[in-house]
Amino acid sequence: MTASDQPDEEAARLRREVEQLRQQLDETSPGQGDRRGWWRPLVAGLLIAIAALLAPVAVVATWANDEIGDTNRYVDTVGPLASNPAVQQAIVKRIETEIYTYIDLDTITQDVVNALDQQGLPPRAVTTLHAISGPLASAVRGFINDRITTFVQSSAFEQAWIEANRQAHTQMVAVLTGKGSDTVDTSGGQVSVSVATIIDAIKTQLESQGFSIASRIPTVNASFVIFQSDNLTKAQGAFSLLDDIATWLPFFALLLIVVAVFVARNRRHALLAAGLAVAASMILLGALLNVLRPIYLDALPTGTSLDAAGAVYDQLVSFIRMALRSVLVVALVIAIGAWFMAPTGAGAAARRGVTSGISKVRSGRARAGLRTGEFGEALARYRNPIRVGVIGLAALIYLLRDHPTGAFAITVVIITVLILVLAEILAAPSASESEQVDDKGGGDAEDKAEATTGGGDPPETGSSAT
Numbered sequence: 001m002t003a004s005d006q007p008d009e010e011a012a013r014l015r016r017e018v019e020q021l022r023q024q025l026d027e028t029s030p031g032q033g034d035r036r037g038w039w040r041p042l043v044a045g046l047l048i049a050i051a052a053l054l055a056p057v058a059v060v061a062t063w064a065n066d067e068i069g070d071t072n073r074y075v076d077t078v079g080p081l082a083s084n085p086a087v088q089q090a091i092v093k094r095i096e097t098e099i100y101t102y103i104d105l106d107t108i109t110q111d112v113v114n115a116l117d118q119q120g121l122p123p124r125a126v127t128t129l130h131a132i133s134g135p136l137a138s139a140v141r142g143f144i145n146d147r148i149t150t151f152v153q154s155s156a157f158e159q160a161w162i163e164a165n166r167q168a169h170t171q172m173v174a175v176l177t178g179k180g181s182d183t184v185d186t187s188g189g190q191v192s193v194s195v196a197t198i199i200d201a202i203k204t205q206l207e208s209q210g211f212s213i214a215s216r217i218p219t220v221n222a223s224f225v226i227f228q229s230d231n232l233t234k235a236q237g238a239f240s241l242l243d244d245i246a247t248w249l250p251f252f253a254l255l256l257i258v259v260a261v262f263v264a265r266n267r268r269h270a271l272l273a274a275g276l277a278v279a280a281s282m283i284l285l286g287a288l289l290n291v292l293r294p295i296y297l298d299a300l301p302t303g304t305s306l307d308a309a310g311a312v313y314d315q316l317v318s319f320i321r322m323a324l325r326s327v328l329v330v331a332l333v334i335a336i337g338a339w340f341m342a343p344t345g346a347g348a349a350a351r352r353g354v355t356s357g358i359s360k361v362r363s364g365r366a367r368a369g370l371r372t373g374e375f376g377e378a379l380a381r382y383r384n385p386i387r388v389g390v391i392g393l394a395a396l397i398y399l400l401r402d403h404p405t406g407a408f409a410i411t412v413v414i415i416t417v418l419i420l421v422l423a424e425i426l427a428a429p430s431a432s433e434s435e436q437v438d439d440k441g442g443g444d445a446e447d448k449a450e451a452t453t454g455g456g457d458p459p460e461t462g463s464s465a466t
Helices: 005-035 039-069 071-083 085-102 105-117 123-152 155-177 196-208 212-216 232-245 249-263 267-298 306-316 318-340 345-367 373-381 383-400 406-426 431-440 444-454
Strands: 190-194 223-228
Touching (some): 155 190, 267 318, 306 318, 318 345, 373 383, 373 406
């Protein structure tokens, strides 16, 4: 191509773009007048705002319903706490407190010294025994602490912890629903895990290692508190409300967004606003969880291990964080997609850049002789149905996933984008267009085909965002 041919080619390209815009105006202008009702932006904006407010409530309601209605989900949530150092240390202290209720090491050590004193030992030996009675008691405490810590850090404790929490789930349901029983008391507003079996296991270990005094420890009904609320009535009321709306609220919020986009004056703007609003509401929910954490810890009774209580709080709300990240990713993808489909501005420039890049790769493939034949022609012919199908399948996979995470949502998005890009690269022009590519020795025909299909958005009129 000579330098003199460049202005003609540029003029031809501009004429094609003008013709394309004129066709789009001809196709969309008649319907624009039907969407200029003054009420459309007002209704669409109100519905989007309500949906954005309901989205965090829907996430929390789903969490409450799952944690209470599904024992396995609850066990999966609190199970990792068995390996948390702060929780392990708090349980060690709780077990020590229970053991030393029945074993007074100072008294026992002093009794041993007195018994030896009565055996007629030399005065010097008696003095030495009395001097070491304190360190001896401390050494025994250290021995017991080592045995307890070793057990709490073992796999046997993890299994015992899971089983104890499985049994504690009944108590949690009773506490949050207010429906106690003969065996479950809800008056204290606590959810606790029994450590009786753990104490029995440690008692057996101590006895097997020659510490016969451990036999004095009876079977006890000791527990470790996981959750406590002084405002139990409010907690029960909030849970009851969340449990009632958990099933239908997410679908209702989604329906509000669909209706808002349908009635909006500019549907792309409405979709963009909805995505950003829901994403913002998820960010606010995450911030609220961070604010509530110190408030909850400050309300705990004096003497409670704040590190352990903080670890328990973080673990209990981990599902909420997981869900809000997943929703955040989807909302941002929707917003970016709506921005990307803009007919003018930065979104249009970005789309044209991507389209141009794909077109160059496709042209390079064609020049290298990598033809896709009828398969490529089918991809080009059914480009829009394929796009809809791929995106629909990705949405279905996401919705069918039980508790999708943010990482899962990002993975689905990346795979979906890669499939769509690959389909565009493999798409081939028709036979007549292929002949033109061969005649010109370049990818102009495929570029033209891409230009005809790449910018499918109608021009936007009006200044309203919705």
